[in-house]
Amino acid sequence: MVKSLKIVVTGASGFIAKNLRKYLSEKDIELISISRNDFKNFKNEIKIISKNYNDKNILKKIQNSDALIHLVGIGKQSVNSDYDVINTDLTKHVVNLSKKARIKKIIFLSGLGVSPNTSLGYFISKYNAEKQITDSGLEFTIFRPSYIVGKDDLFSKNLKNQIKSGEIIIPGSGTYSIQPIHVSDVVKVIFESVSQLRFNNKIIDLVGSDNITFEKYVKLFSKGTKTKIRKIKLEDAYHEAIRNSKSNFGIDDLNILIGNFKGNHKKLSKLSKIKFQSVLELFQSRRFP
Numbered sequence: 260m261v262k263s264l265k266i267v268v269t270g271a272s273g274f275i276a277k278n279l280r281k282y283l284s285e286k287d288i289e290l291i292s293i294s295r296n297d298f299k300n301f302k303n304e305i306k307i308i309s310k311n312y313n314d315k316n317i318l319k320k321i322q323n324s325d326a327l328i329h330l331v332g333i334g335k336q337s338v339n340s341d342y343d344v345i346n347t348d349l350t351k352h353v354v355n356l357s358k359k360a361r362i363k364k365i366i367f368l369s370g371l372g373v374s375p376n377t378s379l380g381y382f383i384s385k386y387n388a389e390k391q392i393t394d395s396g397l398e399f400t401i402f403r404p405s406y407i408v409g410k411d412d413l414f415s416k417n418l419k420n421q422i423k424s425g426e427i428i429i430p431g432s433g434t435y436s437i438q439p440i441h442v443s444d445v446v447k448v449i450f451e452s453v454s455q456l457r458f459n460n461k462i463i464d465l466v467g468s469d470n471i472t473f474e475k476y477v478k479l480f481s482k483g484t485k486t487k488i489r490k491i492k493l494e495d496a497y498h499e500a501i502r503n504s505k506s507n508f509g510i511d512d513l514n515i516l517i518g519n520f521k522g523n524h525k526k527l528s529k530l531s532k533i534k535f536q537s538v539l540e541l542f543q544s545r546r547f548p
């Protein structure tokens with residue numbers, strides 16, 4: 260009999276984690292999922308509730324797992340949780356836990372645009388997290404995603420809320436582009452990266468097949484609704500982001516959008532051998548949003 264895989268997922272209540280846990284559970288993978296708050300578990304899933312990933316029982320429960328998929332991360336800072344503490348230091352802690360627990364492999368979601376040359380605090384925290392992983396001696400796969408979309412992702416939720424208000428705001432020209440990838444493809448790639456050696460010790464862009472300007476994306480997203488689309492000056496968008504923590508776009512949302520980062524979809528497609536869904540085609544066939 261083939262031994263079933265045992266996989267640990269951190270940040271279990273997050274958008275990608277929820278989709279991933281469902282997918283893995285349907286594949287009869289043994290899951291151990293960790294979250295700060297209680298959550299409903301799937302078939303074959305052990306749950307661990309931990310506020311800071313420091314509890315003594317974690318090590319015992321995750322011992323000898325085949326992989327740990329680290330999905331804790333923040334894209335907005337506050338006085339209670341900043342990038343260094345959550346994106347970098349917690350990753351360091353999870354890497355150490357993985358080593359102690361003799362877990363073979365760690366999978367991490369970094370960000371498209373992360374590089375040693377970056378000057379952006381968010382990307383620096385992700386770069387430093389990547390270093391913790393690449394220097395750990397564990398097998399790893401690091402993904403650098405563009406916008407991962409699906410039911411209830413933050414980016415789409417934000418656009419849906421704007422549609423409800425009757426107007427979508429485009430910061431600046433809207434000519435910067437994004438490479439959205441659907442979460443149903445993301446969970447497949449992550450699973451492949453656990454089970455296929457060809458993903459080992461690689462850093463891979465996690466981007467979809469379409470490269471589309473933000474303006475066009477917003478038009479397609481809101482097609483069929485009576486939403487007005489309004490461009491505002493970048494200065495006004497940043498002003499709002501700096502002064503209002505609940506603004507549509509946070510400071511780093513703007514930095515990432517305007518940064519206009521490009522990823523290599525062909526490389527991902529060749530490596531994963533997955534037939535990716537085009538988000539534009541999903542729009543056309545009304546399967547998304």
Ligand SMILES: NC(=O)c1ccc[n+]([C@@H]2O[C@H](COP(=O)([O-])OP(=O)(O)OC[C@H]3O[C@@H](n4cnc5c(N)ncnc54)[C@H](OP(=O)(O)O)[C@@H]3O)[C@@H](O)[C@H]2O)c1
Nearest residue numbers: 270271272273274275294295330331332340368404406407
């Ligand atoms: N979605 C995207 O388009 C995208 C793009 C690029 C990179 N990523 C990266 O992919 C990963 C998962 O993203 P996601 O979209 O699923 O994000 P998400 O829905 O915000 O989930 C992130 C999870 O991180 C955990 N977390 C947040 N703050 C924490 C804290 N202070 N202490 C401990 N845990 C904390 C939470 O898990 P619990 O509530 O379960 O504790 C949260 O649900 C993140 O690292 C993100 O940076 C995502």
